[in-house]
Amino acid sequence: MGIFIEAIDIAVWDAIENGPYIPMTKDDDGKREKHWSEWSDDERKRAQYDYRAKNIITSSLSIDEFFRISQWKSAKEMWDTLQVTHEGTxxxxxxxxxxxxxxxxxxxxxxxxxxxxxxxxxxxxxxxxxxxxxxxxxxxxxxxxxxxxxxxxxxxxxxxxxxxxxx
The missing domain is CATH 1.10.1200 (Non-ribosomal Peptide Synthetase Peptidyl Carrier Protein; Chain A)
Known part of the structure; x- marks a missing residue:
């Protein structure tokens, strides 16, 4: 499946391997996650890779496999769960x-x-x-x-x- 996803977009595969891009901003308390309405076009594009990855992964699974990973928020968490399930620790x-x-x-x-x-x-x-x-x-x-x-x-x-x- 990795080859298939890389062929679609290498940045989508990067989101699976390394986790989602989360736009951050600095404020008086340090760093905080930006609300999606504050994202620049580039930040929106980079964050979108995780959503695309989740869509590809979930669309490729049986219903049982889907329920196994549906609670996870990121494509990386989904992928890691599938890897441990099918390949082991x-x-x-x-x-x-x-x-x-x-x-x-x-x-x-x-x-x-x-x-x-x-x-x-x-x-x-x-x-x-x-x-x-x-x-x-x-x-x-x-x-x-x-x-x-x-x-x-x-x-x-x-x-x-x-x-x-x-x-």
Missing amino acids: SDVKRSRKHTLIREYEFFRMNHGESISDFQKRFTHLINHLVDLGRKFEEEELNLKVLQCLDRSWQAKVTAIEESKDLT
């Missing part, structure tokens, strides 16, 4: 990442598995790891694929390794 993410790393380390082609199914499984695993912040070099991934293929692929693996072009 940082501890859950860390645990999931460690589990996926172990799965990556022990990844092998299954007996009788087609190369297409093997590639789908591998790509699926890599995409999950990338989503959780793991970075891969192209050469590392190519080497991993070669190491994971079963014996029936050994001649092709040897030919590829001898060509020394794994990028």
